[in-house]
Amino acid sequence: MHISEGVLSAPVLIAGAVLTAGGLVAGLRSIRSEDIPKASILSAVFFVASLIHVNIGPSSTHLVLNGLIGVIMGIGAFPVIFLGLLLQGLLFSFGGMTTLGINTFNMAAPAVLFGFLLRPFINSKSLAVSTIASMLGGSLPVLTSALLVALSLFLTGEQFLAVAYEVIIGNLPVVIIEAFVVMFCIRFLKKVRPEVLEPQLEQFPQAA
Amino acid sequence: MKTNRMVLLVALAAAGLVMIQAVRAQAHAVFIFAWGEGDQICTNSYFSGKSPVRQGTVLIQDSAGKQLDSAKTDDKGDVCFNRPQTTSDLTFVVEAGEGHRAEFKLRAEDLPPLETSAAPTGPETSGDASASATPSGNAGTASVPAGSGANLDEFRTMFRQELGAQLGPITRALTEADDKSPTLKDIIGGLGWLVGIFGLACWYSGRKLRQKTQTILSK
Numbered sequence: 492m493h494i495s496e497g498v499l500s501a502p503v504l505i506a507g508a509v510l511t512a513g514g515l516v517a518g519l520r521s522i523r524s525e526d527i528p529k530a531s532i533l534s535a536v537f538f539v540a541s542l543i544h545v546n547i548g549p550s551s552t553h554l555v556l557n558g559l560i561g562v563i564m565g566i567g568a569f570p571v572i573f574l575g576l577l578l579q580g581l582l583f584s585f586g587g588m589t590t591l592g593i594n595t596f597n598m599a600a601p602a603v604l605f606g607f608l609l610r611p612f613i614n615s616k617s618l619a620v621s622t623i624a625s626m627l628g629g630s631l632p633v634l635t636s637a638l639l640v641a642l643s644l645f646l647t648g649e650q651f652l653a654v655a656y657e658v659i660i661g662n663l664p665v666v667i668i669e670a671f672v673v674m675f676c677i678r679f680l681k682k683v684r685p686e687v688l689e690p691q692l693e694q695f696p697q698a699a
Numbered sequence: 700m701k702t703n704r705m706v707l708l709v710a711l712a713a714a715g716l717v718m719i720q721a722v723r724a725q726a727h728a729v730f731i732f733a734w735g736e737g738d739q740i741c742t743n744s745y746f747s748g749k750s751p752v753r754q755g756t757v758l759i760q761d762s763a764g765k766q767l768d769s770a771k772t773d774d775k776g777d778v779c780f781n782r783p784q785t786t787s788d789l790t791f792v793v794e795a796g797e798g799h800r801a802e803f804k805l806r807a808e809d810l811p812p813l814e815t816s817a818a819p820t821g822p823e824t825s826g827d828a829s830a831s832a833t834p835s836g837n838a839g840t841a842s843v844p845a846g847s848g849a850n851l852d853e854f855r856t857m858f859r860q861e862l863g864a865q866l867g868p869i870t871r872a873l874t875e876a877d878d879k880s881p882t883l884k885d886i887i888g889g890l891g892w893l894v895g896i897f898g899l900a901c902w903y904s905g906r907k908l909r910q911k912t913q914t915i916l917s918k
Contacts, residue, residue, distance in 0.1 A: 494798035495729065524904040531897035538889050542881060574896065578889040583881040584728040644798055657796055679709075 492555055492640060492662070493541075493579070494594055496587035500647045507593025507643070514569035514599055521567045529687065530571050533560050537575035541585060552665050558632035559673045561602025562613060562625070563680075563687060568602040569595065593643055601635035613677060614688060621681075622674060629673025630666045637662045729801040731757070731793040732877065734870040735811040737863030741779040743874050744772055744793040744801070751776030755795040761787040782811050811859070 499507075522530050540554040560568045573595045579585040586594045605628055612624035641655035680687050729752065733742040740759075744752035757778050759768045767783045772793070783789065789810065791803045 493728070495800040497802070498798045498800045524901075524908060527897065527900045527904060531893055531900070534896075535890055535893045538893065539886060542886065574893070578892055582885040582889050584730075640798060661796075683709075 492552075492594075492598065492636060493576075493586035494590045494597075494640060494643060496589050498647065499590060499593060499643055503643055503646050504589055504593055507590075507596045509592070511569065511573065511592040511595040511599070514566065514596065514603070515573060518564075518567045518569035518571075518599075521565060522570065526564075526567065530564060530567055533564060533571045534574045536560075537572055538578055541575075541579060552662050554665060554669060554672070555598060555633050555636065556669065556672070557598045557602040557636060558605060558629040558669060559676055561599075561604070561606030561632055562610060562628045562673070562677065563606075564602075565606050565610075566603050568606065569599045572599040572602065597639040597643065598632075598636050601632040601639065605632045605635070610688075622678070625674045625677040626670040628677070629669040629671070633662060633666045633669050634659070637666075728880075729755075729793060729795045729799045731791055731801045731803045732874040733789075733791045733803050733805050734867075734874070735782075735805075735809065735863070736779065736867040736870070737860050738782055738811050739779045739863075740782055740789070740805070740810065741777060741867075742772075742791050742793070742803070743871070744776045744778075744795065746795070746799075752793060752795045755793050758792045758794070759783060760790045760792065761785055762790070763787070764790075782813070784813065786813070811863070 537556055537560060540556040543554045544552070557568065557572060560571050564571055573591070576586055576591055576594055576598070580587055580591060609624045609628045609631075612620055613628060615621045615624065637658045638655065641651060641658045644654045645651035677688065729744065729746055731742055731744045733740055735741075742757050744755055744757065746752060751774065752772050753774050753776065755772045755776070757770055757772060758766055759780060760766055761783075767785065767789075768780050770778045770780065772778045786807055788807050789805045791805065793801050795801075
């Protein structure tokens with residue numbers, strides 16, 4: 492998931508940086524005072540999640556958890572993931588500084604998209620609908636991120652199908668595991684802190 | 700309040716679990732290290748957590764960026780090359796797939812010396828047969844007969860091989876000591892940064908709130 496320095500061509504890097512800059516501005520605006528603790532904790536979760544390794548068969552990848560962030564933060568996933576990637580880049584050499592933009596976009600954009608699409612279903616009264624939606628909320632963003640990584644490499648000149656195959660197969664265990672991880676996280680949150688997942692507008696009457 | 704305490708407890712437990720996992724875990728940053736071994740140059744490539752890069756492509760480039768050689772790593776992440784016939788600095792690049800890539804630079808003076816006497820025509824013929832029959836002998840019997848000073852080149856090669864064999868494991872051990880995987884220190888440091896940034900964000904948003912209430916009150 493973390494593309495290293497010196498792999499991508501300049502246009503891809505610049506496009507990624509520009510898209511991420513837009514996402515960061517929109518994301519930072521969306522984070523209200525009461526969301527700051529939530530955002531910080533999710534940044535911490537993202538920061539350490541990449542250290543948890545999944546070894547199945549020959550492939551070995553790590554958790555991403557961008558789906559969880561997208562479901563909870565919406566567009567705010569951009570600053571949350573950016574911060575996590577920045578620290579991973581500085582402290583662990585995961586990814587790099589020049590690829591920070593494109594890496595953030597690859598992981599945050601699917602998170603935002605599926606968070607937006609699936610949130611109503613996750614908040615559904617029906618347990619079955621909510622469970623399936625949260626599983627999809629965990630796995631689809633990882634899958635889409637893997638595709639975006641393949642696309643970034645393709646735009647730099649690698650064979651799309653070969654790379655896509657490699658990235659998707661490599662991340663398949665994670666796609667499955669994250670479906671369950673996110674499902675349990677969301678069920679837990681709904682029980683203990685239901686307000687975390689509610690649409691933001693509904694919080695205002697209480698706050699006023 | 701009760702639920703608050705529950706959440707805190709669960710969060711702490713989860714954080715502890717993650718911490719334990721993290722120390723053992725590996726993750727995807729790639730590193731490569733190269734050293735001269737005898738008349739070869741060997742490289743070792745690994746993901747953080749010391750898991751070897753299997754079947755990764757390693758390229759050698761000279762300082763102009765021209766590709767000189769390439770090969771695939773074995774199951775230990777190792778691959779050795781014959782020393783390229785160049786005096787330039789060499790850059791070793793490992794491509795481990797999925798956009799994982801790392802570089803290592805080896806300066807020209809750290810490379811094994813070039814085989815300048817590839818065809819030493821003159822003195823070789825005068826050498827005695829017993830010495831030239833064991834040119835690659837790495838046993839301690841590298842006996843250069845006294846008086847055959849003409850065989851200096853041969854002795855030099857032999858000496859070089861012997862030295863390479865002795866020093867190889869040491870350079871290897873050095874690469875192993877130079878593990879760049881994330882440590883507990885890095886992880887806690889990163890979390891500390893996040894706490895700091897959290898505080899900064901709270902301070903900023905608190906200041907904005909205060910300004911807002913002040914303007915409302917002054918009206």
